[in-house]
Amino acid sequence: MGEPSKVLISLGGILDVTGEVVAMWILLAVVTAVCLIIKFTLKEKPGKFQNIIETGVEALDNFFMGLLGEKSRQYFTFLGSLFIFIIFSNYSGLIPGVGLTDYVKAPTASLSVTAGLGVLTFIFLQGAGLKKGVKHYFKRFISPIFIMLPLLVLDELIKPASLALRLFGNVFGEEMVTHQLYEIFPIGVPVVMMVLSLLFCSLQAMVYTMLVSIYLDEATETE
DSSP: OOOOOOEEEEETTTEEEEHHHHHHHHHHHHHHHHHHHHHHTOOSSOOHHHHHHHHHHHHHHHHHHHHHGGGGGGGHHHHHHHHHHHHHHHHHTTSTTTTSSSSOOOGGGSHHHHHHHHHHHHHHHHHHHHHTOHHHHHHTTSOSOGGGHHHHHHHHHHHHHHHHHHHHHHHHHHHHHHHHHHHHOOSSHHHHHHHHHHHHHHHHHHHHHHHHHHHHHHHTOOO
8 A cells, every 4th residue: 555645735734735635736727727728719610629628528418418318407517527627636647657656646546535525516416406495305305205214314424425435445546556566567567557547537537427417316306
């Protein structure tokens, strides 16, 4: 097992900035910059870069449409942002040096980051359910019978934890395997693992957002 990222900045012991946090800040800055560039350079006749972005957005739209139907458009901003953050966080671990040093690691290889995503997802799901009405929100916890209330409440509380642990475990495990192989076979084998990770990283982002979409469908289901 590799060591956790070193604390780079400590603000009075209240806030510790680690390698995962630094990588997350860089990632958010890059994504924000790209979004601003796209916003201010949109053209009626798109160029290659705009075509790539539009193709990606369309693919995401079709993905969520297949899971949620027409109502996916209502929640596309959150779901799309979640997918983009996770997939780029996962892919950041493939950058040479990232994941193999104690100073910079993929954000999703940190339990604190995935736990934050889980809490954010939980809040989003509760808000989406409440938007359908308070009666609808509480009724789903006592359906089909009232005795199901404790189990359904427990299930709702477990969802963010299971999402966070699943994503963290998979990404952290992949980084550790690559790290150990690098130490044993510094040439060849780690490259094969990184190639496999290209598929693995996108798969983890798809699984996470697919589960969130399923939970969202349950929370907003109409009778």
